[in-house]
Amino acid sequence: GAVVSxxxxxxxxxSGTSVKIECRSLDFQATTMFxxxxxxxxxxxxxxxxxxxxxxxxxxxxxxxxxxxxxxxxTLSTLTVTSAHPEDSSFYICSARAGLAGVRETQYFxxxxxxxxx
Amino acid sequence: DAKTTQPPSMDxxxxxxxxxxxxxxxxxxxxxxxxYRQIHSQGPQYIIHGLKNNETNEMxxxxxxxxxxxxxxxxxxATLRDTAVYYCIVHAGGTSYGKLTFGQGTILTVHP
Numbered sequence: 001g002a003v004v005s006x007x008x009x010x011x012x013x014x015s016g017t018s019v020k021i022e023c024r025s026l027d028f029q030a031t032t033m034f035x036x037x038x039x040x041x042x043x044x045x046x047x048x049x050x051x052x053x054x055x056x057x058x059x060x061x062x063x064x065x066x067x068x069x070x071x072x073x074x075t076l077s078t079l080t081v082t083s084a085h086p087e088d089s090s091f092y093i094c095s096a097r098a099g100l101a102g103v104r105e106t107q108y109f110x111x112x113x114x115x116x117x118x
Numbered sequence: 119d120a121k122t123t124q125p126p127s128m129d130x131x132x133x134x135x136x137x138x139x140x141x142x143x144x145x146x147x148x149x150x151x152x153x154y155r156q157i158h159s160q161g162p163q164y165i166i167h168g169l170k171n172n173e174t175n176e177m178x179x180x181x182x183x184x185x186x187x188x189x190x191x192x193x194x195x196a197t198l199r200d201t202a203v204y205y206c207i208v209h210a211g212g213t214s215y216g217k218l219t220f221g222q223g224t225i226l227t228v229h230p
Contacts, residue, residue: 006161034217043205044162044220093161095218106152107218109161 003027004096006110013084014118021079021113023094029074030096034107035067038091050077084117091115122206127225130200136193138224140206143187148210151182152218153191155202155226162205162220165191196228 003026013019023033031052036044048069049057056069068080077096081088091114095107123141130136142151152167166173166180168189173180179192193200205223 002164004161036220043222044156046217046219049217091159095161106164106167108164109154112159112161114159 002098002108004094004108004110006092006094006113008113009111010114010116012116012118015085016083018080018082019084019115021081021092021094021115023077023079023096023110025075025096025098025108028096028098030077030098031074032097033071033077034095034097035069035077035079036093036095038093038112044093047079081115084115086117089115089117122208122221124204124206124221124224126222127227130193130196130226130228132198132228132230133195136196136200136226136228138191138193138204138206138226139188140191141188142206142208145186145208146210149208150210151180151186151189152207152209153178153180154205154207154218154220155200156205156223157199157202165204196226198228198230200226201228202226 005024007022033050035047037047038044046059047062050069050071052071052074058064066082071077091112093112095109097107150167150169153165154162156162166175166178168180182189203223203225205220207218
C-alpha cells in the first residue's frame with residue numbers, strides 16, 4: 001500500500017516550452033500533496049504544498065506563475081513548468097500525505113521526474 | 119520543526135547492523151521523529167517514525183532516548199541495497215502535520 005507514481009520519469013524539452021508532470025496516489029486518497037525539487041548533490045527543497053480543491057501554497061522564492069500546480073482530485077496533482085529554461089533542469093519529486101485508516105500518517109514519495117531543458 | 123544533526127557519512131559491512139544516530143535536542147512534545155532514505159536517483163522512501171516509544175517494522179527499528187533528544191535508526195542486517203542517504207526529520211504529527219524539511223542526511227555505504 002501507499003504507492004505514489006509520477007509521470008513521466010524523465011523528460012527532455014527545448015527552452016521556452018512547457019512541461020507537465022503528473023503525481024498520483026495509487027491506493028489511497030491524498031488531500032495534500034507536496035512538490036519538491038532536488039539539484040545534483042543537494043537535498044530536497046520543498047517548492048509548494050498542493051491541497052485538493054484549493055490553490056497551492058508556494059515556498060518563498062518559488063514563482064507561482066512559472067510552476068503551476070493543479071490538484072483537481074484526491075489522487076492527482078500536476079506540476080507544469082511553464083516556459084522552461086536550462087536552469088529549471090532538475091529532479092522533481094512529489095509526495096502525498098497519507099493519514100487514512102490502515103496507513104500511518106506520513107508522506108509517501110513518488111519516484112521522481114528528471115527534467116532536462118536544452 | 120526542530121533541527122536535527124546527523125553525521126555526514128557512515129560505513130557498514132554487509133550483514134552487520136547499521137546504527138544511524140540523530141540528535142534533536144530541541145524537539146517539542148508534539149513532534150515525531152521520521153526517517154526516510156533516498157537511494158541514488160530515486161524518490162525518498164519512508165522507513166519508520168515514532169513519538170517516544172521504540173518502534174520496529176519490517177525495514178528497521180527506531181530507538182528514541184527517554185528524554186527524546188536523540189534517536190538511532192537500526193538496520194539489523196545491512197545489505198548492499200541499503201546504501202543510500204538517510205534523513206532524520208523531526209516533525210509535528212496529527213492535525214499539525216505538514217511539510218517536511220530535509221537536511222543533508224547521512225550517506226550510508228554498505229560494503230561487501
